[in-house]
Amino acid sequence: KAGVTQTPRYLIKTRGQQVTLSCSPISGHRSVSWYQQTPGQGLQFLFEYFSETQRNKGNFPGRFSGRQFSNSRSEMNVSTLELGDSALYLCASSAFIRRTGGSPTQYFGPGTRLLVL
Amino acid sequence: AQKITQTQPGMFVQEKEAVTLDCTYDTSDPSYGLFWYKQPSSGEMIFLIYQGSYDQQNATEGRYSLNFQKARKSANLVISASQLGDSAMYFCAMRGQRDTGFQKLVFGTGTRLLVSP
Numbered sequence: 001k002a003g004v005t006q007t008p009r010y011l012i013k014t015r016g017q018q019v020t021l022s023c024s025p026i027s028g029h030r031s032v033s034w035y036q037q038t039p040g041q042g043l044q045f046l047f048e049y050f051s052e053t054q055r056n057k058g059n060f061p062g063r064f065s066g067r068q069f070s071n072s073r074s075e076m077n078v079s080t081l082e083l084g085d086s087a088l089y090l091c092a093s094s095a096f097i098r099r100t101g102g103s104p105t106q107y108f109g110p111g112t113r114l115l116v117l
Numbered sequence: 118a119q120k121i122t123q124t125q126p127g128m129f130v131q132e133k134e135a136v137t138l139d140c141t142y143d144t145s146d147p148s149y150g151l152f153w154y155k156q157p158s159s160g161e162m163i164f165l166i167y168q169g170s171y172d173q174q175n176a177t178e179g180r181y182s183l184n185f186q187k188a189r190k191s192a193n194l195v196i197s198a199s200q201l202g203d204s205a206m207y208f209c210a211m212r213g214q215r216d217t218g219f220q221k222l223v224f225g226t227g228t229r230l231l232v233s234p
Contacts, residue, residue, distance in 0.1 A: 033220050043208065043224040056213070056221050088160055094220055103150040103169060103212060104220055108162035 001026055004109035006091050012115045018079040021112045025072050025093030031055075032074040033106060034066060037088040046089075049074055078114075086116045119144045121209050123225035130199045131233055137184070138194040138228045140209035150212035151192045152222065153181070157205045165207075168192055199232045206230075 005024045013019050025032050034046040045058040049068035066076040072093075078085055092106035120143040130136040142151065153165045168176045168183045176183040184193040196203055206227045213221030 031220055033222075035222075042226050043210075043222075045213075045221045045223075048220045050220075058221070090160075090162060092162070092222075103167065105152070105164060105167065106220070106222060107164060108154075111160040113160070 004091055004093050004107055006089075006109040006112050008112060009110065010113050010115075012117065013081050014117050015081055015083060017081050018077065019081060019114060020075055020077045021089055021091075021114075023074045023076075023091030023093075023109060025074070025091075026095070026107055029093035029095050029107075030072050031094040031104065032068055032072065033092045033094065034074070034076050035090045035092065036060075037090060037111075038084075038086070043090075046076065081116045083116050086114060088113050119146075119149075119211050119214065119223045121211055121223055121225035123209055123228050125228045126226075127229045127231065129231050129233065130196075132201060133198055135195060135197045136199055136230065138196070138207050138209075138230065139191070140193055140225060141189075141191045142209070142211055143190060144211060144214070146214045149214075151183075151185075152210045152212070153183070153192075153194045154208045154210060155203075155205045156208060156227070162208070166194065196230075201232050201234065204230060204232045 007022045031050045033048040037043045048056040052068045063079045068074045088111045090111045092108045094104045122141045149170045151168045154162045166178045166181045180197045182195045208227045209225045210222040
């Protein structure tokens with residue numbers, strides 16, 4: 001099975017611009033979560049989508065939004081970029097596997113490195 | 118609130134030796150799940166091992182094992198016979214609670230492991 005894919009892998013934007021990141025989950029996975037990773041704040045949960053509905057949201061401003069399509073692919077959008085938005089954005093898709101006794105296990109993509117200048 | 122604490126910013130180990138990476142956690146939920154992920158410099162988070170709060174035995178996956186001490190709220194990762202390819206960041210994470218969503222992972226700050234020849 002192909003893993004989680006994310007595009008683009010690298011992105012450079014300037015302050016005030018907006019950006020859209022894409023994530024394709026592992027085939028058959030219906031839940032997609034997004035995380036932001038920065039040296040200062042570490043790994044922080046952004047939001048989770050399941051069957052095209054946002055199920056959970058982290059503590060981020062409204063400039064961060066996302067959506068999920070009927071094929072489970074997901075996009076996240078950041079509007080009015082700020083310097084502090086520079087980060088590695090990780091997408092994960094989730095499945096229940098026997099190895100974890102039925103607990104949902106997240107499988108991550110390679111991430112998109114966003115640099116805001 | 119849930120919290121994961123990793124007190125070792127960095128660890129050094131010689132090839133073929135064993136190493137223990139510490140993780141303590143805090144949660145009010147009697148049912149919880151703990152994960153360990155490896156993040157190489159490429160950025161992708163790789164799922165290593167899982168321990169459920171009700172699991173009777175410590176989890177093992179190849180060279181990875183978990184030293185789970187429930188009363189002390191610790192879930193330390195043990196890597197046996199270290200290899201050069203084990204050099205990476207290692208994150209301990211906890212599954213979200215029922216009210217915040219099981220898909221939300223709460224991460225520790227990570228431990229950077231360096232394996233020397």
